[in-house]
Amino acid sequence: MYVNIAVALPVEHLYTYRVPEEFQDDVAVGKRALIPFGRKYATGYIVEITDTSEREETKDILDVLDAAPVVTAPILRLTKWMAEYYFCSWGVAIKAALPAGIDTIHAIEIRLNAAEPPAMTTDFFQMEQPQVSGEMQRAILKTLRQHVSLSLQDLQKKVGKKRLHSSLNALQKRGLICVEESAKAGKAKAKTIQHIVLSQPNAQEADVVLLEQRAPKQAAVFKVLEELFPNDLPVVEIEELVGFDPRSAIKSLIDKGFVQVYAKEIRRKPMGYFAYQKSSHLPLTPEQDVVLTHITTAIDEGNFAPMLLHGVTGSGKTEVYMQAIAYLLSKGRRAIVLVPEISLTPLLVSRFLSRFEENIAVLHSGLSTGERYDEWQRIRRGDVDVVIGARSAIFAPLDQLGLIIVDEEHEMSYKQDSEPRYHGRDTAIMRARFENIPIILGSATPSLESYHNALNHKYHLLTIAQRVDGRPLPNVEIIDRRHEQGAHLISNALEEAIRNTLAKGEQVLIFLNLRGYANFYLCRDCGFVYECPRCNVTLTYHASLHRLICHYCDFSRIPPARCDQCGSPDVQYRGIGTERIEQDMQLLFPDAEIGRMDRDTVSGKNAHFEILQRFENGEIDMLIGTQMIAKGHDFHNVTLVGVIAAETGLNLPDFRASERTFQILTQVAGRTGRGQLGGEVIIQAYASEHYAILAAQRHDYLSFYNREIAFRQQLRYPPFSRMVNILLQGQDEDFTREIAIQMANTLRNAPQSEHRVAVLGPSPAALTKLRNKYRFQLLLKCEHSNYMRLFVKTQLAHFRELMSLKDVQILVDVDPVNLL
Structure with a gap:
């Protein structure tokens, strides 16, 4: 008996292993196996069992790691599609579908030889010895003498160097150290507590x-x-x-x-801090009722049925979701609900808890390794019927899956920016197709691609055009900053509106999609701007830390008192960020309780929930934040939304810049006027006449769509083509550029069918240097997805055969959403 195994490495093919007789009753597709892989141990995923092997010599598997398959048949099929579509290995895709920390770890332990050579005295470490050459070897021996035994990772940290293999091999050959390799269980495991009982x-x-x-x-x-x-x-x-x-x-x-003590498994409860009260279904508006009827009909029919739910902000999409799921559960089926960010999870989870109590599980990156493992096990055992989470929740091993909901389907955070570079929304659509079930894509501002698919009958379009209880959408006022006197960050109109709102005991949201205190730090004499030495981006000043910080690689330094270039003391902070706005608001409104929600304030566990809970309870009068506050939240006492700089993202070198600006402005405007008090929005902008801002002012999705889709069609951008972004990065700028040019020539000179693939570039990426690597990109466009993928796969393989690429990394991003 043989098994074909996928490994989580960037390799296309599977590996065949022989199954010893002792494991033949245990192996099954979807289980993990411990395998010898080169000079290491590795975890492999069994994807096929066969009686023969094409290779004459095969190694044996070392162990079967699971009593039951951890990868279900639907997830195996889904991850195989991911591997083919997104140009990653099947093993990498499977690993992304499993909770972190369950795979076996290849451990290396280094210790001094038990029979310590006579030469290893104190003097040995202070003088040159014929046995040992090189400072690093002496440093290793000194460190091991202090600690006797260390893991490779700990030894690397203590000697301050990662590449130790040549030094370790030399010391091992001379008999001075022992290097022991083993396979250890991953970090994710059940939590147990000691219990005692009379025997x-x-x-x-x-x-x-x-x-x-x-x-x-x-x-x-x-x-x-x-x-x-x-x-x-x-x-x-x-x-x-x-x-x-x-x-x-x-x-x-x-x-x-008299007694016995045993380990009892207990469940970590990631939702233990949620307080909720049992609630019943709310009465539906006529539009909601029509939408729900369509969804329940699709559930009854039990076929693949993609639906785009376009509902304005405050129209009650979540209530429709919950009533659809309640109907689904009554039929003995289960559901997955995806949200784009963990900042939206607390609100949704609390509402679902009130309706379904603890019949739900939560999966997202904010949970600890152990919490994610426990929730995954609950899902796997069939203990819950509803799974809520970010993009990776689409891999939840739910049996009897009957419905998938993708909330805020337009959000770019559904796209993973590391391998496998899959899109959570599109992967959800494929899972629904494979399992032959309905799927709902919901948004107040659908992506152009999804709306285009609906208009062309690939999706069924469902619309809720009115807010619940007939509440009006908020009035939006645009303040043209070009006509304002002075350099204040807060316009007179916004300041007055805030003052009036706070005086009435109502709440304010202030949106600025830039964190930190100031965007850059410059010398007023010579014009020198401080940039990250590892990335070609300016350093952002964070006043609370008094440091200049790179938001891409986390490099930081203390702001110098004098210019590094000319020595002038006239160095200043410029630009704005949420931290600066918070400080200004505290000066303007000293009696108000002001909170801030951005990546800097939500790094702690449950920080999202705690800030939002304080705001909902009225403990915070004004909440300032980035896109975390712009969507999905439902606060009835918020009657004013202020936008500080509406055009922040408009000038990014990305064809979706206008679409994202319209979406974020429409979403943040929708946070107000959701209760009986009504609401207003004040947008400060310099590009006040841009069509994206004007359409957001009118809450007019259709006029924005019509103008933007004409632009996309003219330039053959999605949805009128499919795109692949090939990014080449390396530490040598000239060499990386040359490789990019040669790849472009290879692609352009390749034979093609009538389905032409347009090759744009190479050009330096918008972020030309990131984490000490220079970046060049090629953008490929084609109207036929299958031909594009075949072309890219064939030509990349051909190019890798021609060129030595060990110093240049090639990253392939299918359907990219971020071209920076």
Whole structure:
């Protein structure tokens, strides 16, 4: 018996291993196997079982790691599609579908040789020895003498260097160290706690009396457990009941056979901090009712049915989702709900908890490794019927899946920016297709691609054009900053509106999609601007840390008092960020409680939830933030939204810049006027006449779509073509550029069919240097997706055969959403 195994490495093919007789009853497709891989151990995923092997010599698998398959048949099919569509290996795709930390780790331990050579005295480490050459080898021996044994990772940290293999090999050959390799279990595992229970509940009275006379502490523990029997008790709770440290008493009772202690698995509860009250279905508007009827009909029919739900902000899309899921559960089916960011998860989870209680599981990157593992296990066991989470939740191993919902389907954060570079929305559509079930894509501002698909009947278009209870959309006023006097960041109109709103006891949202205090730090004498030495971006000043920080690689430094170029003391902060706006607002409104929500303030666990909960409870009067506050939130006391710089993203070198500007402005405007109090929006802009800003002012999606789609059609951008972005990056700028030019020539000179692939570039990426690597990109466009992928796959393989590319990394991004 043989198995074909996928490994989580950038390789296209599968690896064949022989199955020893002792494992033949255990192997199954979807299980993991421990395999020898080169000089290491690795975790492999069994994707096929066969009776023969095309290779004459095959290695044996070392172990089967699972009692039951961890990759279900639907997920295997989905990840195979991902591997083919997004140009990654099947093993990499499977690994992305599983919770982090479950794979076996190849561990390397280094220690001094037990038989320490006579030469290894204190003097040995202070002088040149014929046995040891090189500073690094001496540093390794010194470190091991202090610690005896270290993992490779710990040794690398202590000697301050990653590449130690040549030094370790030399020391090992001379018999000075031992290098031991092993396979260790991953970090993700069930959490257990020690429990204690009586093993002799009917102990002889004489034995108990003897305990009381000779060992009163043991007797006290025994009596506590006797009263609880047949229930057990966590060992950590014994001390509180008996009033002393019970460890030695428990040990003695175990030795005497009176009690037994065992490990009991407990579930970590990532939703334990959510407070909720049970709620019932809300009455639906006529538009909501029509939409729900269409969805329940699709559920009953049980076929693949993609639906685009275009509902204005505040139209009650979430209520439709929940009532559709309730109907689905009544039919014995289950659902997955995707949200683009973890900042939206607390609101959605609390609403779903109130409706479905703890019949839901949550999956997102804000959970600890253990919490994600526990939630995944609950899903795998069938303990829950609804899964809510970010893009990776689409891989939840739910049986009887009957509906997928992708909320805020337009969001670019559904696209992963590292391998595998999959799009969560598109992958969700493929899972729905493979499992033959309906899928809902919901948004107040659908992506142009999705709306175009709906107009062309690839999706069924569902519309909710009115807010619930007939509430009007907020009035939006644009303040043209070109006509304002002075250099204040807050216009007079916005300041007055904030003052009036706070005076009425209502709340304010202030949106600026730039974090930090100031965008850049410059010398006013010579014009020198401080940039990151690793990336070609300006350093952002963060006042709370008093540091200049790169938002891409996290490089930081203290702002210099004098210019590094000319020595002038006239150095200043320029630009704005949420931290600066927060400071200005505190000066303008000293009596207001002001909060800030951006990546700098939500780094702690549950920080998203805590800030939003304080705002919802009225503990914060004004919340300032980036895009985290712009969508999905439902605060009825927010009656004013202020936008500080509407054109922030308009001038980015990306053909979607106008679309994203319209979407973010429409979404943030929709945070107000959701209650009985109404609402208003004030947008500050210099590009006040741009069509994206004007369309957002009118809440007019259709006029924006019509203008933008004409631009896309003229230049053959998506949805009128499919795109692949090929990014080449390397530490040598000239060499990387030359490789990019040669690749472009190879692609242009390749034979093509009538389905032409247009090759644009190479050109320096918008971020030409990132983390010490120079970046060049080629943009490919073609109207036929299948031909494009075949062309790229064939030509990349051909190019790799022609060129040595060990110093240049090639990244392939299919359907890119970010061209920076």
